[in-house]
Amino acid sequence: MSGLTPSQTVGPYFRLGLDWPDAWRLATATTPGVPLTLVGRVLDGDGLPVSDALLELWQADAAGHYPSPGAQGFSGLGRCGVDATGAFRFLTVKPGAVATPDGGLQAPHLNLVVMARGLLTHLYTRVYFPGDEAAQDADPVLACVPPARRATLLARPDGDVHRFDIHLQGEHETVFFAL
Amino acid sequence: MQRVFAPLPDGVYPANDTPAYRSSARRAPREPAVLAPHTASETLGPRPGAERLVAGLGDLTRPAGARGEALGQRLLVHGRVTDERGRPERRALVEVWQANAAGRYLHDGDRHDAPLDPNFTGRGAVLTDDDGRYEFLTIEPGVYPWGNHHNAWRPRHIHFSLFGAAWATRLVTQMYFPGDPTLPFDPIFMGIADVAARERLVSHFDLERTQPDYALAFRFDIVLRGALDTPWEAPA
Numbered sequence: 103m104s105g106l107t108p109s110q111t112v113g114p115y116f117r118l119g120l121d122w123p124d125a126w127r128l129a130t131a132t133t134p135g136v137p138l139t140l141v142g143r144v145l146d147g148d149g150l151p152v153s154d155a156l157l158e159l160w161q162a163d164a165a166g167h168y169p170s171p172g173a174q175g176f177s178g179l180g181r182c183g184v185d186a187t188g189a190f191r192f193l194t195v196k197p198g199a200v201a202t203p204d205g206g207l208q209a210p211h212l213n214l215v216v217m218a219r220g221l222l223t224h225l226y227t228r229v230y231f232p233g234d235e236a237a238q239d240a241d242p243v244l245a246c247v248p249p250a251r252r253a254t255l256l257a258r259p260d261g262d263v264h265r266f267d268i269h270l271q272g273e274h275e276t277v278f279f280a281l
Numbered sequence: 282m283q284r285v286f287a288p289l290p291d292g293v294y295p296a297n298d299t300p301a302y303r304s305s306a307r308r309a310p311r312e313p314a315v316l317a318p319h320t321a322s323e324t325l326g327p328r329p330g331a332e333r334l335v336a337g338l339g340d341l342t343r344p345a346g347a348r349g350e351a352l353g354q355r356l357l358v359h360g361r362v363t364d365e366r367g368r369p370e371r372r373a374l375v376e377v378w379q380a381n382a383a384g385r386y387l388h389d390g391d392r393h394d395a396p397l398d399p400n401f402t403g404r405g406a407v408l409t410d411d412d413g414r415y416e417f418l419t420i421e422p423g424v425y426p427w428g429n430h431h432n433a434w435r436p437r438h439i440h441f442s443l444f445g446a447a448w449a450t451r452l453v454t455q456m457y458f459p460g461d462p463t464l465p466f467d468p469i470f471m472g473i474a475d476v477a478a479r480e481r482l483v484s485h486f487d488l489e490r491t492q493p494d495y496a497l498a499f500r501f502d503i504v505l506r507g508a509l510d511t512p513w514e515a516p517a
Contacts, residue, residue, distance in 0.1 A: 105365060105481070105504045106289070106290070106293050106294075106365055106478065106481075106504050106505075106506065107452060107454055107481055107482070107502075107503045107504045107505070108293050108294055108295060108454060108473045108475075108478045108479065108481065108482060109294045109295060109452060109453060109454055110295070110440075110453065110454045110455040110469060110470075110482070111302075111304075111453075111455075111469060112440070112442075112453050113440060113455075114388075114390055115378065115386045115388040115390065115391060115440075116378070116440070117388065118378045118386055118387055118388050118402070118403055118404055119376050119377060119378025119403075119404050119405075119440055119442065120376055120378070120442060122333065146307040146308050147306075147307040147308070147311075148307055150307075152308065154390070158451070160322070160326065160327050160448050162321075162322075168321060168322075168325040169327075171328035171330075172328065172330065177327060177329075178327055179327035179329060200320065200321050200322060201321060202318075202320055203283050203318070203319075203320060203321075203512065204283075208320060208322070211322070213322050213323075213448055215448075215451055217453060218308060219304050219308075220297075220302070220304030220305045220306075220307075220308035220309070221297050221305070221308055221309070222294075222295035222296070222297055222299055222302065222305065222469065222472050223294045223295055223296075223297055224451065224453060225297075225310065225314075226314075226448075228322075242282070242317070242318050242320070243317040243318060243320065243322075246282070246315055246316060246317040246318075247315055247317075251312075270307075270308045270309070270310055271307060271308065271309065271310055271311055275310055275311060275312050276310075277312070277315055278310055278312075278314050278315070279314055279315050279316075279317055280289075280313075280314035280315065280316045280317075281286070281319070281323050281448070281449040
C-alpha cells in the first residue's frame with residue numbers, strides 16, 4: 103500500500119503555469135567549467151515536431167557534484183518549453199563525472215525529463231557526450247541499455263553546439279529509463 | 282543492480298500507450314523503459330524555491346495587476362505533500378495552473394468559444410511548509426470541450442507540478458473534483474488502471490476549512506515516491 107499519487111499529462115497549456123523564461127540558461131560567464139550549448143528537437147513517431155513539449159534538465163557541476171538544496175550559484179536545474187518546430191536550447195557547462203554508489207564513476211551526462219501533451223507520465227532520459235567513450239564503457243546505467251540503442255543517448259557536435267534530438271517513437275526512438 | 286526507490290506498483294502511473302487518449306498514438310514510446318541502477322543522478326534532485334514564487338501567486342483570485350476579482354466560486358485548495366512513507370516534503374515547490382470559471386485557459390492555443398476573465402490568469406505557485414502543507418485560493422475551473430473524440434469534455438481540474446526530494450520523485454498531475462459527472466468519460470483520468478489510485482486524484486470537500494461567507498474548501502493530499510532506508514538489489 104503505497105498511496106502514491108498518479109501522474110497525469112502536462113497537457114497543451116503548461117506554459118501558462120510552468121513557464122520560467124530564464125531557465126534555459128543554467129550557466130553564466132563566471133560558472134566554472136567548459137561552456138556547453140545543447141540544442142535539439144522533440145519529434146513524434148512520424149518524425150514531425152512536437153510543438154508542445156516541456157523539457158527539464160538536471161545535472162552535476164563541472165566537478166561532478168550535484169548542487170545542494172539552497173546553494174548559491176549553479177543550480178543544476180534547467181527548464182525549456184520547445185518552440186513551434188519542437189526545438190529547445192540549454193546553455194550550461196559540461197558536467198563532470200558523477201560517483202556511483204560502489205565507488206566508481208559514471209560518464210558525464212545530463213538528466214532530462216520530457217513532458218508533453220499525449221504523455222500521461224513524463225519520460226526520463228540521459229544525454230552523454232562524444233569523447234567520453236572510455237568512461238561510457240564503464241558507466242553502470244549505459245550498461246543496462248542494449249548496445250544497438252546506446253547511440254540514441256549520445257549528443258553530437260554541430261559547430262559550436264551539441265545536438266540531441268529526442269525521438270518519442272519510431273526507428274530512432276530515444277532510450278527512456280524506468281526510474 | 283542497486284535500487285533506492287521501491288518499484289512503482291502496476292497501474293498507478295498511467296501507461297503512456299493509452300489509445301483512448303488520441304494524442305498518445307504518435308508520442309508514446311514503443312520500446313519498454315530501461316531499468317538501471319539508481320545513482321546520485323536519480324536520488325538527488327533540484328530544489329527550486331522562493332526564487333520561483335512571484336508575489337501573490339498563492340491567491341489566484343486577485344492576480345497582480347488585475348483591477349478586480351476573478352469570477353467564479355471561490356475555493357481554498359489545500360493539502361499535505363508527503364512521500365510514500367509518510368515523511369513531509371518540506372519547502373517543496375508546488376506549481377498550479379487551470380482554466381477559468383467558464384472553462385477557458387489564458388493561452389493562445391485554447392480556441393474554446395468561452396469568455397476570458399480579465400481578472401484571472403490561472404497561474405499559481407506556493408511552497409509547502411515544514412509539515413509539507415500547502416494552500417492557495419482560487420476559483421472553481423469550468424469543464425471544457427476538447428477534440429479527443431466526438432463530444433469530449435475535460436472534467437474540472439487543476440494542474441499540479443511538484444518537485445520532491447529527488448529527480449526520481451518529480452510529479453506532474455491533475456486534481457479533480459468529487460461528483461464530477463464527466464470523470465468516467467475522460468480518457469486521461471481513466472488512463473490510470475488502478476481504481477483506488479485514480480480516486481486519489483479526486484479532492485475532498487472540506488467543510489472544516491470552508492471559510493464562512495467567503496470560500497468553499499477542498500483538500501488534495503499528494504504522495505510522492507520516497508527513498509528506502511536501505512538500497513536493495515533488483516535483478517539485472
